[in-house]
Amino acid sequence: MVSGPMLQKPLEELNRCTQSDFVAALANIFEYSPWVAEQAFAARPFAGVNALFAAMKTAVERGSKDQRLALIKSHPDLANKTQRAAGLTAESTAEQNSIGLDRLSDAEYEAFERVNNAYRGKFGFPYIVCVRRHTKDSVLADFERRLPNDAATETATSIAEICRIAALRLDQLVASSDRLAVHGRLSTHVLDNHNGKPAGGIAVELIERSLKGESRVVARAVTNSDGRTDQPLIGGRPVPIGRYELNFSVGRYFRERNVPLSEPPFLDDIALRFAVSEPEGHLHVPLLVTPWSYATYRGS
Amino acid sequence: MVSGPMLQKPLEELNRCTQSDFVAALANIFEYSPWVAEQAFAARPFAGVNALFAAMKTAVERGSKDQRLALIKSHPDLANKTQRAAGLTAESTAEQNSIGLDRLSDAEYEAFERVNNAYRGKFGFPYIVCVRRHTKDSVLADFERRLPNDAATETATSIAEICRIAALRLDQLVASSDRLAVHGRLSTHVLDNHNGKPAGGIAVELIERSLKGESRVVARAVTNSDGRTDQPLIGGRPVPIGRYELNFSVGRYFRERNVPLSEPPFLDDIALRFAVSEPEGHLHVPLLVTPWSYATYRGS
Amino acid sequence: MVSGPMLQKPLEELNRCTQSDFVAALANIFEYSPWVAEQAFAARPFAGVNALFAAMKTAVERGSKDQRLALIKSHPDLANKTQRAAGLTAESTAEQNSIGLDRLSDAEYEAFERVNNAYRGKFGFPYIVCVRRHTKDSVLADFERRLPNDAATETATSIAEICRIAALRLDQLVASSDRLAVHGRLSTHVLDNHNGKPAGGIAVELIERSLKGESRVVARAVTNSDGRTDQPLIGGRPVPIGRYELNFSVGRYFRERNVPLSEPPFLDDIALRFAVSEPEGHLHVPLLVTPWSYATYRGS
Amino acid sequence: MVSGPMLQKPLEELNRCTQSDFVAALANIFEYSPWVAEQAFAARPFAGVNALFAAMKTAVERGSKDQRLALIKSHPDLANKTQRAAGLTAESTAEQNSIGLDRLSDAEYEAFERVNNAYRGKFGFPYIVCVRRHTKDSVLADFERRLPNDAATETATSIAEICRIAALRLDQLVASSDRLAVHGRLSTHVLDNHNGKPAGGIAVELIERSLKGESRVVARAVTNSDGRTDQPLIGGRPVPIGRYELNFSVGRYFRERNVPLSEPPFLDDIALRFAVSEPEGHLHVPLLVTPWSYATYRGS
Known part of the structure; x- marks a missing residue:
């Protein structure tokens, strides 16, 4: 039942390689945002993957308000046919497929389209949720809970969800003696x-x-x-x-x-x-x- | 959920009325077989509905082999559209409807038709079961169990099922201080x-x-x-x-x-x-x- | 396990008899306090035993403060050997025996004596509890809970317990079509x-x-x-x-x-x-x- | 709750030492019967404690009928004051004490004395049971079950119990990478x-x-x-x-x-x-x- 990990990169390699290799390896842990890896690089070497993730999270937290907003806006809509046709990151594609967002009925597509439009219309950025922690039903329930929130709350919630997404991506990418508590x-x-x-x-x-x-x-x-x-x-x-x-x-x-x-x-x-x-x-x-x-x- | 009893006839009335009224009242307790009531009449008066039912059952048992076969053959097929169009006894109609035999899908009609034909083809008389004791699924399971039997076994089983049908009909028809153990x-x-x-x-x-x-x-x-x-x-x-x-x-x-x-x-x-x-x-x-x-x- | 009722008096008899017979019959429903029955007599006839009990309870409530205190003081100590030797009402004896207060070990006698003395020393009247609702352990637990109370609370509690005792005595004495909710x-x-x-x-x-x-x-x-x-x-x-x-x-x-x-x-x-x-x-x-x-x- | 192991002897040591040291170390695994260890010595080296135990068990099985009877007779009675005063092996003492045979009431001593005498009277050898697998009650129940047996059955049962005793003694004595299935x-x-x-x-x-x-x-x-x-x-x-x-x-x-x-x-x-x-x-x-x-x- 467990999807096999892709070929993993040993943490020691990330601790030893050049900055550009380091950034290249971790560029999409945070969607289209290599600057997070660039910032985290300074904290090398990392004792484990938890330390690495903490450094990346700190980088996000220390980023400017605009950087965080740009990070949020880098994410695709959920289950958006047009965007999928144009191409998502491999990570986003795998995540969305994991709960079947590539196999929606027409009615479901419409439901997600309504969600995306309503959310984007209100907040000006896409609705983001760590889909690997969800089923289709719970995504829609999460959306219903969050739509009434104010912008500050949703900005914070989006960053928190992005960190969950990042932790799962990092967990799949990096081999380390310690494990992130994401399972x-x-x-x-x-x-x-x-x-x-x-x-x-x-x-x-x-x-x-x-x-x-x-x-x-x-x-x-x-x-x-x-x-x-x-x-x-x-x-x-x-x-x-x-x-x-x-x-x-x-x-x-x-x-x-x-x-x-x-x-x-x-x-x-x-x-x-x-x-x-x-x-x-x-x-x-x-x-x-x-x-x-x-x-x-x-x-x- | 309990279908209300039709207007019931007090047992005392059946104990006191003329033979022709008695037989008329009980003519269809055993399907199209007033001779059962005629035979039972001699045992009047009845202390209760159990005694009346026992007398009718005894009449069936003492009937000739031909009479019992005729009794069996008096019964309609289950869920047979042609027979239903031609008209069943009110009792048979109500019984078959009670488990939805009037509302079958085409596939179900075909399943029952197969059952009826296979059974009638092997034994020369209709497949009889007390449908008020069954669901559609259990009727088909009962049929599967019985089809391999020999004719003697099925004759006996048919009579036993007919007695169950009769007991339920009598329970609905006659008001008495005692009750048949059919609920x-x-x-x-x-x-x-x-x-x-x-x-x-x-x-x-x-x-x-x-x-x-x-x-x-x-x-x-x-x-x-x-x-x-x-x-x-x-x-x-x-x-x-x-x-x-x-x-x-x-x-x-x-x-x-x-x-x-x-x-x-x-x-x-x-x-x-x-x-x-x-x-x-x-x-x-x-x-x-x-x-x-x-x-x-x-x-x- | 159920102690058989003594010969019961039909309520109709109490509704019809003379006042002195009425009072004599009910004199010990409230321990040594025939005045309660005397007061209740005026409310005759009683539709049932609940109505009779309500009338007696009302009499107690309408009694003077002194009367209620006297009623309390009419009760014996629990498990007091001296008082038992001098003689209790038959009702008190039966009640105390029901939970084994006539068969105490020496240590238990001492425990009850301490209870009685501590309570009487603080409040000036005996510790009263409806023993038929209790085991020996729960009587001692009840005492521990009540001893810290003030006198007003304990006066009210004692009257409430006396009413429970009375209800059980009345339930045993009077036959009526209704029942007191004491079982x-x-x-x-x-x-x-x-x-x-x-x-x-x-x-x-x-x-x-x-x-x-x-x-x-x-x-x-x-x-x-x-x-x-x-x-x-x-x-x-x-x-x-x-x-x-x-x-x-x-x-x-x-x-x-x-x-x-x-x-x-x-x-x-x-x-x-x-x-x-x-x-x-x-x-x-x-x-x-x-x-x-x-x-x-x-x-x- | 687990009694700590005494200082254990590594299996490798037993695999390397002289025969006399080997036999000395294992002399009382089978009560007062160093001949069992002597026989087993020939099978050295042992891959593990299970192999060592198997070799000792084989030695017992290959022993003469007289040897096996002598082995049975080497065992003390259960809970026998006189024998305890005279001195048992350290192993027997610890085993009997483990289920409290050193702390019996007079009635219990008598019960065990009856058991021992009845058994010895019938079979001519002591009643043996692996007491570490028992409580006092289950020892007495075991005795009741076994006393009606014939001598051949009880000889075999005694040897089986002696092997259980030996396995537990060996488990405590020898440190090995494998474990006997005695826990x-x-x-x-x-x-x-x-x-x-x-x-x-x-x-x-x-x-x-x-x-x-x-x-x-x-x-x-x-x-x-x-x-x-x-x-x-x-x-x-x-x-x-x-x-x-x-x-x-x-x-x-x-x-x-x-x-x-x-x-x-x-x-x-x-x-x-x-x-x-x-x-x-x-x-x-x-x-x-x-x-x-x-x-x-x-x-x-």
């Missing part, structure tokens, strides 16, 4: 309370539920002998804010173990619906189950 | 384990889930101060064999009570999926819930 | 989530737990085929404020049903510990159990 | 379903329950911010077969967090009773709790 985890496990042991061999589906668009399966796994999945359902990246459903094929599990069941079985496919609100958090959603009862809870 | 019950309640009390004011939906066709809402209710619904979700009739989902709006419930929640709330709409296998049983499917956990079980 | 209920049921049905035949013990003295079994029952006890564990009287433990022999239950268990069984005797704080409430403490898991909650 | 683990964690997070700061007690003698606290801990205890309640050794109770102070936990509670709190000290049947297994007994409900299950 979350979503996991599950199934406990068979009928037999008093972990339930292995249960097919699990993770569905991203959309209230406004289409739901889609985002992970599939089968539980192992510990009743867990070998990999977290989502890991090595933020867990997008949104609504989810976990599906467990428990009817088949008990039938294969010759447990006496009614026909149709009282419990067959169990759906646990829940929401993610902290993309960098560790969320554990277990299932405790017998053929006649089940329970879940927010674990960690 | 089931499906109920729920919601317990708020965050506050340690029943959860009142929760919107509940009961959905009949179809694996092959469309799911549909079959009951809506709001929990009262006991955390229960004022009426059972299904009661006063068999609970159709099938797959169901109960939906509970718990996010709104906790938000209205100012319980601190994440955004989106970890739990919002909870879906409990389960199956009914005993139409005449009492099935209780409760929800024990906090903003961070829930549980359910098969209660009674 | 609570404590019940349980056991659901076998391994087999998906109520657990019948489980031995249940209700233990009153004391932090300061000895715990004691106050009810024993066996669950019926509904998984419930035929009678509530406590009913027809207040459920004494206090700490309890319910014990369920689930190991034997599953062993007798040939469920595969470890040796010793993972779960054998399950103890649910809980407290009662509302003697007139309905408290339901169920057990949901498999050989490998269990759950309970405060139901109603 | 179990008992752990817990507390999840606060009222607040949707791990419950830190909860005082936990583990009590070894005796049906025949006295119960005793065998571990105390406080949950950390993960709702777990920093160390397993029992770890680094077998978890003795027996009956246990976990106590959790949840009333104080919720009170300190200002959660509205009744008085006394509905839940205060929660007792989870369970049994251990697999000393080398990993047993996890969690508590899921709100102020009004709780659940537990056998986890792993």
